[in-house]
Structures are given as structure tokens and as C-alpha cells.
Amino acid sequence: MLQNLMLGFSALASLKAITSLMVGILLGYTVGCIPGISASIGIALLLPFTFGMEPVPALCMLVAVYMASEYGGAIPAILVNVPGVPGAAAAAFDGYPMTQRGEAGKALTLSILGSGAGSFLSTIFLILTAQVMADVALAFGPAEYFALAVLGLSLIVTLSTGSLLKAMIGLLFGLVLTAIGVDPLTGDNRYVVVRGLLDGIPFVPALIGLFALAEVFFMLEIANQPQPKMPTKLSLWSSLGVLNPHWGNVFRSSVIGYIIGVIPGAGAAIASFAAYACEKRLNKGPIPFGEGNPDGVVASETANNAVVCGALAPMLALGVPGSASAAILIGGLMIHGLQPGPLLFTNSPQVPYSIFASLLIGLPIMVVLGLAGARLWVLVTLIPRGVVATMVGALCLTGAYASDNDEFSVAVAVAFGVIGYLLRKVDIQPAPIVLALVLGEMMEINLRRGLISGNNSLMFFLSSPISGSLLVVAALLLFVSLFTRKRAVA
Amino acid sequence: MGTTPRRIVVAVLSVLAAAATLQIAAAAFPEKPIHYVLHVSPGGATDVLARVLATALEKQLGQTVVVENRPGGSGARQMAALEKGPNDGHVIGAVTASHIAIFQQRLKEYNIDSVEWVAQMVVDPYLFAASPNAKFQSLEELAAYAKANPGKVKIAGFELGSGGHIAWEILSASMGLPRDAIIYVPYRSVKDGIVATLGGHADFSIGYVDLVLPYATTNKLNVIGVMSDKRSDLLPNAPTIKEAGFDADTDWQQFRGIIAPKGTPPDRQQALAEAIRKAMETPEFKKYVKDAQLMPEFRGPGAFRAFVKKQDDLTRDWLQKLKLAK
Amino acid sequence: MAAQEQTDGPPPRQPIFREVWGDVTVAIAMLAVAAAFYFGADAIETPQATEIGPRAYPKACSLALAIAAAALLAGAIVRVTKSELGETIAFPRFGAVAIAALITGVVAVTLEDLGFNLVIGVWVLVMCLLGGVRSPLMLVALCGGYLLFAKVVFQLLLKTPLP
The missing domain is CATH 3.40.190.150 (Bordetella uptake gene, domain 1)
Incomplete structure (x- = not known):
């Protein structure tokens, strides 16, 4: 393995490969910062450019884009409460309150260091366990996916702040909306009142609306009020130390992110919500989660970057992509005549190992660029709110259009912006709705598939050890939370 | 006098013009x-x-x-x-x-x-690939096993009514199987169905040569029938449906x-x-x-x-x- | 999240709305959504005769949504009878937000017909005015700056066509 890794490093040791790595990271940052251009859309947009390149630099660039864009999404999440990619939604929960306290610099530094650490740990996991993890990916059938979706939805009791009933309403509203579109098993049209809804409500524009456009309206409300206090500056050296109190969190969140990344179809959004919920349960610190707890930022950012490597494991070892972005990377391999799958490691080991090497070389570059960037990005908080609102809004509208090249996505974003604004007025937060939009289809499709497979018996979902234990954990989570919440209220 | 040269000129001109228009027509696209x-x-x-x-x-x-x-x-x-x-x-x-x-x-x-x-x-061409753990490793065995154990065998494929689903129904009909003998479990794509079979969540699945080849060559899947008149060059050991003893319409591709x-x-x-x-x-x-x-x-x-x-x-x-x- | 915390000193023409009425409104709206999806499910055309077809899931979800919304409504009614109306839900600068929502909606329907530059340019201009930018130089700079930025990033860098 070491020998292969050296092979990977030597394949990378060309100016061309390192340059493409740098370009990839910079492009990834840009893509990540723009709401609407999520990691997978960014990779898809850049894919055609790599067709003319050699396989190794091409892949380095795409992997770098993937890695950096999952990080880049945290920047607007922390600064203006607008997640740039779905996986950064949880970073805003605590990152934005930190910014309001004047700690934007610290939050940004934590997010880049957390991302870097998460990527590094998960790269190590990937190198050591890619082949084993492929089997984990395969172990997920209808029963397991259904249980995973239920567990994910049950995170709501931990994630929600305020009234649980309102969080449930948000969740159920989201679940009802996932019924729109072509039925995933039979192909029948459900509630397709407009042509654009055939594939269901487009997720990225809905996310832009709920989080970003709604936030633009909120910024406009207070545009005539004085600016928040000047952020405190961190020296570059002291900024390296801010992660020190969070290593336990980094390790746990990396493991959660990596494993969720491995499971095809479960991506960065679920991973960051899960890691956030896990740390929130463990939190013993003075600051509650949701009010600017640094652990919230670290958990979310570490986990969503660990997903990248997790998603690469089954893709490289099996040809089964662990995420939408990894699925597009397969296209990048195929155009060069490389078939990801069981034969890739034996036939062309330089390819997977140069991906590993590029991850290891790319990481320090990403962290350094991110740290430098964090110091610049802080200045955004000094810009008048009205201007920030306008620029973020314009970016959202453009991003929504570019996510699908379609006017309809802009309309969806606007509709969800207004809905999100009004629902937040009555204290229904966007997070439960987004959780439902992410998991609703996974739950329904696998429930029905499982019932078909298991001759309409619900016992089918308890028959496998993985799904059984996931469901038990979900049930425990629900009961324990309901109990503790009641006590907290009383 | 004068008419002949003029005729010639006209003729030449018209030929030239025709040639020119032809040229334009040819050059104009695209x-x-x-x-x-x-x-x-x-x-x-x-x-x-x-x-x-x-x-x-x-x-x-x-x-x-x-x-x-x-x-x-x-x-x-x-x-x-x-x-x-x-x-x-x-x-x-x-x-x-x-x-x-x-x-x-x-x-x-x-x-x-x-x-x-x-x-x-x-x-x-559509093909059918069985998990190595399945109780059957040929179409003939599949037919016999499914008849003896109705509702026990699961096939994974693309959504209901898709090309792959119809391919399976064509084969199933040629095998003389009743409709509920084998459970058809629809997945999001043909590839997802293959992945489910690799993971043991279905006994066999529908696929294409390019999708199953990496798994067939590493014995993670066993191709039991190709819906085509001739064997695939890439899967020389996989029998066609006809060779496996069933008369299914191979025009469905x-x-x-x-x-x-x-x-x-x-x-x-x-x-x-x-x-x-x-x-x-x-x-x-x-x-x-x-x-x-x-x-x-x-x-x-x-x-x-x-x-x-x-x-x-x-x-x-x-x-x-x-x-x-x- | 945190943005609505700082809303002291309500401006003159802001609708006054108590928390409990907010709950009633959202509960009724959600009941309507649930009803639309529940009864809409019967209109789904499906030849499938199996038990768990395309209709079951939306029906189950909308039923659950209706129950949750009904619970919220019941709780709100109880509070009204006890005259516990709760805090005021503030809509600061309601006019500006309403105009912003309106012009954003206009963007969504005119973007492809009128072209990106015109629509987004006007949008940025109006939003800046609503956001309190008054200097003409600044307005021009922001409009032009954003359009240029969009050209460079989206069209040149990412190669996504803008209308």
C-alpha cells in the first residue's frame, strides 16, 4: 500500500498536477460560496473542462473542487446565515450567532481548521478502509435505507429549538412536499400541476429560498439599524490553536461524516446534521447549541468534509458512488477510459492512489488558502446590511437559475423564500423542512420497496441487524428526548 | 448565327448556376x-x-x-x-x-x-445477472426454482414499465412463469438494481454489458442470460437466452x-x-x-x-x- | 434564528400581530395544505391496483400534518380563551420587505423574457434603494459591479449560460 501511495505521489509530482490542484481548490471555494452551485453542480459544470486533460491532473482538479466547495459553503453560512451548499446548513446554526457576537474570525477559522482536520482524518480512513467500506455501502438495502431515513428524521427532536410541535409541523410539511413529482416506483405523476414539478420540487432552489432569500428579507428589516460590532481579529499564529479544545468533537464528527459518506444517497447535509445533533447531546459547555457554540461549527464542518472521502470509498473500490458528486466523478474517470470498480485497484492503481495523494497534498493548500481567506472574509461584516442583502439576494437568484438553467427554479426559490420568511415569523425554522426534503423520498421509496421485497410484512424492516439497530436508536432518541424535554419545561 | 454561342453560354451559365446553388446548399449546412x-x-x-x-x-x-x-x-x-x-x-x-x-x-x-x-x-442488449449466492446459476435453474418456490425470488431492476422491466416480463413469459412467481423490485436506475444484487438484497438483476462487466469478471455477479442473438464479445461465457433454452424476442433492446x-x-x-x-x-x-x-x-x-x-x-x-x- | 431578536421601537405602519394569531394562521394554512394533498391524492392517475401505491404516502403524511396542525390550533384556542395572546410578532419595515418580495417574484417570471442584465440590474437597483443606499455613484457601482461579477463567474468561469 505504501508503495502504491508513493506511486500516487510520483504521479502527482508534476507542475501540471499541482497547478490543477490549486485551480481546483480556488474554483471549489468560489463554487461553494455561491448559494445554488452546490458541490455536485460545481463538479458537473467543470467536468467538461477536464476532458482534454490527462487523467491524473483531471481527477485531482475535480476532487479538489469537491473538497473545497464542501468547505466554501460554510463561509456565507457563518457570515450572513446563508449556507452556500446544503451541507453547510448546520454550520449557520452556531456560526451566524458567533458572527453576531463579533466572533466571525474565530468561527471562520474554526470552520476551515475543522474542515481540514475532517478531510485529513477521513483521507486516512479512506486509504486504510476503502475496500472494507465498499461492503458497508453494499449492506444498505431497502430495509437499511428506510431505517436510516427514520433515524435521520428523528434527529429533529435534537436539532429543533423551541416548540417541538412546530418542528414536527415543519417536518411534516416538508414530507408532504416530497410527494410532489413522478412516483419513484411506478412513474405516475403526483401533484404535477406545473411541468417543472415532474422531478419533484428542485432541492437546491428550495434550499436557497428557505435559508438564503428568507434571510435577505430579514436583513432588509434591519438594514437601517447600526452595524454589529467590529469583529475581533486573530493573529495567524493564535488562530491555529483555536481547534485545540475540540479534538474529541473533530474525531467523532469525522467518523460520522465518513460513514454517512460511504452510504450511497446519504450526503453532506445528513452527515452535518447528524454530527451536529451528536455534539449537541454531548454538550456540557456554557453556551447552548444554536446560540453560537463553537462546537456546532466544528461538528458540522468536520462532518461535511469527511463525507467527501467517505463517498470516494465505494466509488473507487466498487464503482458505486457514495454521493451525487462522486457519481459525476465517475463520469470524469469514464471519459478517460477508466472504469471505477473492483478492477481499478489492480489494473490502474496509480489512479486511486493519486487521488489519495492529491487529497493529502491538497489539504494543507486548502487550509492555508482558507485561513488567509478567513481574514479577508471577516470584512464582509463591515459592509452595510442593505448592500449585503442585495448582493446575497442577487447571487441567490443567479445561483438558482444556474443550478438548473431554468426560470422555474428561480420561481421555486422565491416561493420558498416567502414561505420561509413567514414560517420563521411564527417560529417554524427551516431546518426541519430541509431535513424532510432530504430524507422524505429515501423513506418513502425504501418503505415501499421493502414492502414489495418482504411480501408486505413490516417485520422485513426489523429482520436485518443494521436496520433493526438503526430503528431502535431512532426510537430511543425520540423517547429519551421527549422525556428530557418535558422535564426541562417543567 | 449567334444562337449557338448564346445557347452555349446560357447552357454553361445555367450549369454553373446549378452547380453554384448545389455548392451553396451543400456548404450552407451546417x-x-x-x-x-x-x-x-x-x-x-x-x-x-x-x-x-x-x-x-x-x-x-x-x-x-x-x-x-x-x-x-x-x-x-x-x-x-x-x-x-x-x-x-x-x-x-x-x-x-x-x-x-x-x-x-x-x-x-x-x-x-x-x-x-x-x-x-x-x-x-439487456442481460440477467445473478448473485453468486443465489440458489440458481442458470436460467433453467431459475425457472425450476421459481416454480417450486413462488414469491421467494427477487429481481432488481429499473422502475415499473421501464425497458428493463419489460425485458424481464418478455423473458418471464417465455419461461412460462406465473406473474407472481418472482417479485420485481424497482430501483432508481438499472445500476442501483445491480448494486442491490451485489449487496444480496435481490437474487438477480437486469443489466447491461458495460454495467455488469467489472463485477462479472471478478465473480461478484454471474451473467445467466443475454437478450441478444449472439453472445457478447466481452462476456464470452454468458449464454444467450436462446442458448439457455428460452425463446424470447431479442428485438427488445x-x-x-x-x-x-x-x-x-x-x-x-x-x-x-x-x-x-x-x-x-x-x-x-x-x-x-x-x-x-x-x-x-x-x-x-x-x-x-x-x-x-x-x-x-x-x-x-x-x-x-x-x-x-x- | 437570530435576526428577529432586535426589533424594539416599531416603525409607525407596522401590522400588529400577536403570537397566538400567528399560530392560528399557520395551523389553518397547514390544515389547508394537508387537505389539498389528501384529497389531491385521489386525483393521482394510477393503473396500479397494489395496496401501497403512489397515493398511500401523501395521504399518510398529510393526515399526520393535519393532526399536528389541529393540535397547534387547539393549543392556540385554549390560550385565546385564557387571553394569553403572547408576544407581538413584529414585521419591521413591512413595506420594504413586501416590495422586495414582490420584485423578487417579478424576477422569477421575467428573467428569461427580458434578459438577465435588465432584470437583475433593476432588481439590484430597487433592493439597494430599499436597503438604504442613496448615493447615485454607489448605486451604479453596485449594479454594474454585480452584473460584471456574474458575467465573469457564471459565464466565463463556470460556463453556465445566463438568459
């Missing part, structure tokens, strides 16, 4: 970049094939071929772009067999006559090709088809087809339309038989 509209997002097999074809076509046509991804709406967005045209040969679209079922099931305002069928490029907006002039369709045929002969394209394990099978406008018509009729019959038609 006069600007060609837009090649896809129904898929970048990265998948259809997208990669389209980009390879676009590069090869540019050399044949002397014009840029712009690949436009318009995924979504089960192809509705691609169809809308094609309808917008213009229908002068400068807009073409990618097409696969799934379009036919989609026209019949979802986008009912369209049918196979809503577009011009310019050229078919490759075909993909997945294909990929090129369509154009309704009303695109026949001579331009012909010119495009010719350019595609030549592009398919280039070494780059051939190398890609070999790497990607595709089976090239060119059909020009007329032949493609006739082939599609047959697929369309078969689809309608089967959707009605399966009570999936509306």
Missing part, C-alpha cells in the same frame, strides 16, 4: 454551431458518449457542436428545448430507448412522431441515438446521419466504444424510425398487458 441537447446531467454514460460524439462530429461537420445538458422532468426539458428548435438541422438531441416508455407513460403530449429519428449509434426537432428537412437529417456514421468510424470514437464496452450499430433515418416504431408497438402491448398503461 452554417453555424450545432446545439446537441441532452436529457441527462453531465457525468453519466449518455453524457460521456455525447461528448465523445460531439468532438468527433465537429471534425466531420466543420462546426462547433455545443453540448447542452437539460436534465429534469423525465426528459420534458429536453423535449421543450427541441420543440423550440429551430428545425433546420442545427439542433439535435440525444435519445435512448427510455424515451419511448416515457412518451407513453408520462409525457403523453408527445409520441414517437413528435421528433425526427436521425441516427442510431449503439445498442445495449436498449439503444442510444440522435433525434432532431419535428420537421427537420430530410436532406439535412441525411447529412447529419452521414456525418455521425463517419464520426463513428474515427479511431477516437472506436476507442471510446471499446473502452466503454458499447455495441455500435448504426441505423440511418429510415431504418431507425422503423426500429423505433417496432419498439413503440412492443412497449404499448406490454404496458397494457402489465396494466401499467393509462
Whole structure:
């Protein structure tokens, strides 16, 4: 393995490969910062450019884009409460309150260091366990996916702040909306009142609306009020130390992110919500989660970057992509005549190992660029709110259009912006709705598939050890939370 | 006197003029970049094939071929772009067999006559691949096992009414199996079905050569029947359905090709088809087809339309038989 | 989240709305959504005769949504009878937000017909005015700056066509 890794490093040791790595990271940052251009859309947009390149630099660039864009999404999440990619939604929960306290610099530094650490740990996991993890990916059938979706939805009791009933309403509203579109098993049209809804409500524009456009309206409300206090500056050296109190969190969140990344179809959004919920349960610190707890930022950012490597494991070892972005990377391999799958490691080991090497070389570059960037990005908080609102809004509208090249996505974003604004007025937060939009289809499709497979018996979902234990954990989570919440209220 | 030279002049001039117009007609197409509209997002097999074809076509046509991804709406967005045209040969679209079922099931305002069928490029025969842990390792054993244990065997495939599903029903009928003998479990894509079979969540699945080859060569899957008249070069040990002893219609095949907006002039369709045929002969394209394990099978406008018509009729019959038609 | 915390000193023409009425409104709206999806499910055309078809899931979800919304409504009614109306839900600068929502909606329907530059340019201009930018130089700079930025990033860098 070491020998292969050296092979990977030597394949990378060309100016061309390192340059493409740098370009990839910079492009990834840009893509990540723009709401609407999520990691997978960014990779898809850049894919055609790599067709003319050699396989190794091409892949380095795409992997770098993937890695950096999952990080880049945290920047607007922390600064203006607008997640740039779905996986950064949880970073805003605590990152934005930190910014309001004047700690934007610290939050940004934590997010880049957390991302870097998460990527590094998960790269190590990937190198050591890619082949084993492929089997984990395969172990997920209808029963397991259904249980995973239920567990994910049950995170709501931990994630929600305020009234649980309102969080449930948000969740159920989201679940009802996932019924729109072509039925995933039979192909029948459900509630397709407009042509654009055939594939269901487009997720990225809905996310832009709920989080970003709604936030633009909120910024406009207070545009005539004085600016928040000047952020405190961190020296570059002291900024390296801010992660020190969070290593336990980094390790746990990396493991959660990596494993969720491995499971095809479960991506960065679920991973960051899960890691956030896990740390929130463990939190013993003075600051509650949701009010600017640094652990919230670290958990979310570490986990969503660990997903990248997790998603690469089954893709490289099996040809089964662990995420939408990894699925597009397969296209990048195929155009060069490389078939990801069981034969890739034996036939062309330089390819997977140069991906590993590029991850290891790319990481320090990403962290350094991110740290430098964090110091610049802080200045955004000094810009008048009205201007920030306008620029973020314009970016959202453009991003929504570019996510699908379609006017309809802009309309969806606007509709969800207004809905999100009004629902937040009555204290229904966007997070439960987004959780439902992410998991609703996974739950329904696998429930029905499982019932078909298991001759309409619900016992089918308890028959496998993985799904059984996931469901038990979900049930425990629900009961324990309901109990503790009641006590907290009383 | 004077009439002859004048006649000659006139004759020469008219010949020249005719030649000139011919030249113009020939040179005029394509006069600007060609837009090649896809129904898929970048990265998948259809997208990669389209980009390879676009590069090869540019050399044949002397014009840029712009690949436009318009995924979504089960192809509705691609169809809308094609309808917008213009229908002068400068807009073409990618097409696969799934379009036919989609026209019949979802986008009912369209049918196979809503577009011009310019050229078919490759075909993909359906095949059936069993998990090595399954209780049967040939079609004959499958038939016997399923008859003895109805409702015990699961096949994973693409959604109900898809090409793959119909392929299975065609085979199942030729095996004389009752409809509930084997449970058909629909997945999001053919590939997802194969992954489910690899993970042991189904006993066998529907697939294509390029999708199952990496698993077949590493003994993670066992191909028990190929729905084609001849064996695949890449899977020489996999029997055809006929060899396995069943008489199923092998004309039912997945294909990929090129369509154009309704009303695109026949001579331009012909010119495009010719350019595609030549592009398919280039070494780059051939190398890609070999790497990607595709089976090239060119059909020009007329032949493609006739082939599609047959697929369309078969689809309608089967959707009605399966009570999936509306 | 945190943005609505700082809303002291309500401006003159702001609708006054108590928390409990907010709950009633959202509960009724959600009941309507649930009803629309529940009864809409019967309109789904499906030839499938299996038990768990395309209709079951939306029906189950909308039923659950209706129950949750009904619970919220019941709780609100109880509070009204006890006259516990709760805090005021503030809509600061309601006019500006309403105009912003309106012009954003206009963007969504005119973007492809009128072109990106015109629509987004006007949008940025109006939003800046609503956001309190008054200097003409600044307005021009922001409009031009954003359009240029969009050209460079989206069209040149990412190669996504803008209308």
C-alpha cells in the first residue's frame, strides 16, 4: 500500500498536477460560496473542462473542487446565515450567532481548521478502509435505507429549538412536499400541476429560498439599524490553536461524516446534521447549541468534509458512488477510459492512489488558502446590511437559475423564500423542512420497496441487524428526548 | 448565327448556376454551431458518449457542436428545448430507448412522431445477472426454482414499465412463469438494481454489458442470460437466452441515438446521419466504444424510425398487458 | 434564528400581530395544505391496483400534518380563551420587505423574457434603494459591479449560460 501511495505521489509530482490542484481548490471555494452551485453542480459544470486533460491532473482538479466547495459553503453560512451548499446548513446554526457576537474570525477559522482536520482524518480512513467500506455501502438495502431515513428524521427532536410541535409541523410539511413529482416506483405523476414539478420540487432552489432569500428579507428589516460590532481579529499564529479544545468533537464528527459518506444517497447535509445533533447531546459547555457554540461549527464542518472521502470509498473500490458528486466523478474517470470498480485497484492503481495523494497534498493548500481567506472574509461584516442583502439576494437568484438553467427554479426559490420568511415569523425554522426534503423520498421509496421485497410484512424492516439497530436508536432518541424535554419545561 | 454561342453560354451559365446553388446548399449546412441537447446531467454514460460524439462530429461537420445538458422532468426539458428548435438541422438531441416508455407513460403530449429519428449509434442488449449466492446459476435453474418456490425470488431492476422491466416480463413469459412467481423490485436506475444484487438484497438483476462487466469478471455477479442473438464479445461465457433454452424476442433492446426537432428537412437529417456514421468510424470514437464496452450499430433515418416504431408497438402491448398503461 | 431578536421601537405602519394569531394562521394554512394533498391524492392517475401505491404516502403524511396542525390550533384556542395572546410578532419595515418580495417574484417570471442584465440590474437597483443606499455613484457601482461579477463567474468561469 505504501508503495502504491508513493506511486500516487510520483504521479502527482508534476507542475501540471499541482497547478490543477490549486485551480481546483480556488474554483471549489468560489463554487461553494455561491448559494445554488452546490458541490455536485460545481463538479458537473467543470467536468467538461477536464476532458482534454490527462487523467491524473483531471481527477485531482475535480476532487479538489469537491473538497473545497464542501468547505466554501460554510463561509456565507457563518457570515450572513446563508449556507452556500446544503451541507453547510448546520454550520449557520452556531456560526451566524458567533458572527453576531463579533466572533466571525474565530468561527471562520474554526470552520476551515475543522474542515481540514475532517478531510485529513477521513483521507486516512479512506486509504486504510476503502475496500472494507465498499461492503458497508453494499449492506444498505431497502430495509437499511428506510431505517436510516427514520433515524435521520428523528434527529429533529435534537436539532429543533423551541416548540417541538412546530418542528414536527415543519417536518411534516416538508414530507408532504416530497410527494410532489413522478412516483419513484411506478412513474405516475403526483401533484404535477406545473411541468417543472415532474422531478419533484428542485432541492437546491428550495434550499436557497428557505435559508438564503428568507434571510435577505430579514436583513432588509434591519438594514437601517447600526452595524454589529467590529469583529475581533486573530493573529495567524493564535488562530491555529483555536481547534485545540475540540479534538474529541473533530474525531467523532469525522467518523460520522465518513460513514454517512460511504452510504450511497446519504450526503453532506445528513452527515452535518447528524454530527451536529451528536455534539449537541454531548454538550456540557456554557453556551447552548444554536446560540453560537463553537462546537456546532466544528461538528458540522468536520462532518461535511469527511463525507467527501467517505463517498470516494465505494466509488473507487466498487464503482458505486457514495454521493451525487462522486457519481459525476465517475463520469470524469469514464471519459478517460477508466472504469471505477473492483478492477481499478489492480489494473490502474496509480489512479486511486493519486487521488489519495492529491487529497493529502491538497489539504494543507486548502487550509492555508482558507485561513488567509478567513481574514479577508471577516470584512464582509463591515459592509452595510442593505448592500449585503442585495448582493446575497442577487447571487441567490443567479445561483438558482444556474443550478438548473431554468426560470422555474428561480420561481421555486422565491416561493420558498416567502414561505420561509413567514414560517420563521411564527417560529417554524427551516431546518426541519430541509431535513424532510432530504430524507422524505429515501423513506418513502425504501418503505415501499421493502414492502414489495418482504411480501408486505413490516417485520422485513426489523429482520436485518443494521436496520433493526438503526430503528431502535431512532426510537430511543425520540423517547429519551421527549422525556428530557418535558422535564426541562417543567 | 449567334444562337449557338448564346445557347452555349446560357447552357454553361445555367450549369454553373446549378452547380453554384448545389455548392451553396451543400456548404450552407451546417452554417453555424450545432446545439446537441441532452436529457441527462453531465457525468453519466449518455453524457460521456455525447461528448465523445460531439468532438468527433465537429471534425466531420466543420462546426462547433455545443453540448447542452437539460436534465429534469423525465426528459420534458429536453423535449421543450427541441420543440423550440429551430428545425433546420442545427439542433439535435440525444435519445435512448427510455424515451419511448416515457412518451407513453408520462409525457403523453408527445409520441414517437413528435421528433425526427436521425441516427442510431449503439445498442445495449439487456442481460440477467445473478448473485453468486443465489440458489440458481442458470436460467433453467431459475425457472425450476421459481416454480417450486413462488414469491421467494427477487429481481432488481429499473422502475415499473421501464425497458428493463419489460425485458424481464418478455423473458418471464417465455419461461412460462406465473406473474407472481418472482417479485420485481424497482430501483432508481438499472445500476442501483445491480448494486442491490451485489449487496444480496435481490437474487438477480437486469443489466447491461458495460454495467455488469467489472463485477462479472471478478465473480461478484454471474451473467445467466443475454437478450441478444449472439453472445457478447466481452462476456464470452454468458449464454444467450436462446442458448439457455428460452425463446424470447431479442428485438427488445436498449439503444442510444440522435433525434432532431419535428420537421427537420430530410436532406439535412441525411447529412447529419452521414456525418455521425463517419464520426463513428474515427479511431477516437472506436476507442471510446471499446473502452466503454458499447455495441455500435448504426441505423440511418429510415431504418431507425422503423426500429423505433417496432419498439413503440412492443412497449404499448406490454404496458397494457402489465396494466401499467393509462 | 437570530435576526428577529432586535426589533424594539416599531416603525409607525407596522401590522400588529400577536403570537397566538400567528399560530392560528399557520395551523389553518397547514390544515389547508394537508387537505389539498389528501384529497389531491385521489386525483393521482394510477393503473396500479397494489395496496401501497403512489397515493398511500401523501395521504399518510398529510393526515399526520393535519393532526399536528389541529393540535397547534387547539393549543392556540385554549390560550385565546385564557387571553394569553403572547408576544407581538413584529414585521419591521413591512413595506420594504413586501416590495422586495414582490420584485423578487417579478424576477422569477421575467428573467428569461427580458434578459438577465435588465432584470437583475433593476432588481439590484430597487433592493439597494430599499436597503438604504442613496448615493447615485454607489448605486451604479453596485449594479454594474454585480452584473460584471456574474458575467465573469457564471459565464466565463463556470460556463453556465445566463438568459
